[in-house]
Amino acid sequence: MANVSIIGSEKSGRTSLAEKLGKKGTESDITLYNFVKGNNIYSFVDANGYPESLKPLTNAIDLCDIALVCVPSSGLNAQVGECIVALDLLASKRGLFVITMSDRSNPMAISELSEKIKAITKGTSLERWESIAVSTTTFEGIDTLKERIFALGEEARSDNSAREELPPRVVVDHFFNVTGIGCVVLGIVAQGTIKVHDNLTVFPIGRPAQIRSIQSNDVDMKTAPAGTRVGLALRGVQSKEFDRGYIISQKEEVASKFNLKCRLTKFTQGLGVGDAVHLFAGLQSIPATIGGISIDGKDITQAPAGSECNVVLTTQKEIAYSKNDRFLIARLNNPKQRFVAGCTAV
């Protein structure tokens, strides 16, 4: 199984592309599309609620091993920039730039656009990502794009199988009640292997839950390894207790006060003590306040763009996380570039 996010700017042809790549499933501010190729399942996540909201963008990136960044053939824009910043701050490893609507452009302009993409991603985690021009009306490039996705899918699968022996961890993106079954959640096995009858805990609420059954792509399974998109029926917890981003595992840290090591983007206006910001922690997203900032152990009131600093931050509610998770700080009302910093907990 490989999970592929479809992100990029507004009206860049994201949904048209998703419809060519898979069959529509669950729909909310992110929409899932599935494609089965032999024994392999590809799950595509269209971040349709972006750019209006940042959450579908960060969620789609977090849920996936591969990102497709849609750039319209008409050219780059601030939203593509924002997607690149998010992928870089989250240290995304695998992806492609998809130059969409190639039928509305010409080879010369497309090759110039590929060069521009290379230039703006230089020095980021995306600097080696290939650009592929496609049209969903003439089908130009679609087969090439699929080949590249399958090749990246193989790499993602071997990465995921290396994580199968870790303690199990499921990140939840949807949850609902099914008559006769009870609480059902959808999400990704982020690491380890889950099994029917596993007794785990739902974080941050600390509620014990047992896995009653596991489905993947509507097929019942006894176990599911890292990288699998699953539907789980749970005993011991109700769907109304869940929220997006809750984690089902053996152990998570739970906190509302954080000490974060942050890298500010080059494009932000900076970060100040007392600032009201938004924290993205995995799929969880919550308002937060900056309580203190220091650089090299020295307290400061304002951290400049591009700097590395330590930040004390308080969230409005408790969130669940693990040691190596990456966080994003954003300012949701900034018009052009809402991301401020990428962080890890210290």
Ligand SMILES: Nc1nc2c(ncn2[C@@H]2O[C@H](COP(=O)(O)OP(=O)(O)OP(=O)(O)O)[C@@H](O)[C@H]2O)c(=O)[nH]1
């Ligand atoms: N000519 C041409 N038009 C396209 C292509 N792909 C999408 N479109 C058109 O472009 C418009 C936007 O496409 P969508 O697929 O809805 O793009 P989107 O990024 O999902 O848009 P929003 O979710 O509304 O932001 C639609 O009218 C599509 O029919 C393409 O390859 N060629």
Ligand SMILES: [Mg+2]
């Ligand atoms: Mg759309």
